[in-house]
Amino acid sequence: MKILQLENRGVFRLSGPEAFSFLQGLVTNDLNLIKEGHAVYAALLTPQGKFFYDMIIFKDGDDLLLDVEADSKQDFYRRLMLYKLRADLTITDISDTHHVFAATEQPSSGIFAPDPRHSDLGYRGITDHRPEGTALSLPDYENLRLRCGVPDGSRDMEREKYFWLETDAERLNGVSFTKGCYIGQELTARMKHRTNLKKRLVPVSSTDESLETGADILTESGKKAGTLRTVSGTHALAYLRLEYIGDNLSLENGTAISIID
Structure with a gap:
């Protein structure tokens, strides 16, 4: 062990x-x-x-x-x-x-x-x-x-900025939609049942170790798609706009970024 x-x-x-x-x-x-x-x-x-x-x-x-x-x-x-x-x-x-x-x-x-x-x-x-x-x-x-x-x-989730479902909390077993009331429950339930998430934390990787916390992730056309959070070696969490998940993504230094399925 x-x-x-x-x-x-x-x-x-x-x-x-x-x-x-x-x-x-x-x-x-x-x-x-x-x-x-x-x-x-x-x-x-x-x-x-x-x-x-x-x-x-x-x-x-x-x-x-x-x-x-x-x-x-x-x-x-x-x-x-x-x-x-x-x-x-x-x-x-x-x-x-x-x-x-x-x-x-x-x-x-x-x-x-x-x-x-x-x-x-x-x-x-x-x-x-x-x-x-x-x-x-x-x-x-x-x-x-x-x-x-x-x-x-708070290394990965900005306090008072990220909605709870944007942290991938549902996949990570961090929310109940049946327990009843808690602080923030109404907005969380509304996001689940009435809206589509536009941003979310997703795991990403690169081909080298040039990742840096806080670095911007860009689309092929230069639009900002998201930001890197915690980095370790060639892996990181990224706060990403979901509309760009299928795009070719990279950092400003040209390092390619791949979404981990």
């Missing part, structure tokens, strides 16, 4: 009799799907249906454990406290003692589940100790994540 500690992620514990109902009314996915050995990918959105924070949610007894972006922990906590009001729950940052890991196989200890976003990513989990296993390199994991088209927080 290979294992990698994801140091850019933090952990919150939600405990108390109203922890489940509180979070269920906020996030994009149905927490009833969470059980032992099964985690849920979800997001907290703006009222306009745009990305705020993403998370992977695990069950630990009666508590919920939230795997969140470490750099936005304080803002995320303040946002939860705004919604908490008099709800009977406790929100605790336990990042100093518990850490997030990715693993190629199911570890024998800790709270782990198949990564809910894509089966090729193996297992995802939270534990207070490092499970046994050989090291999985961060570059190898990043290349795999990008090939799978899986975004990683």
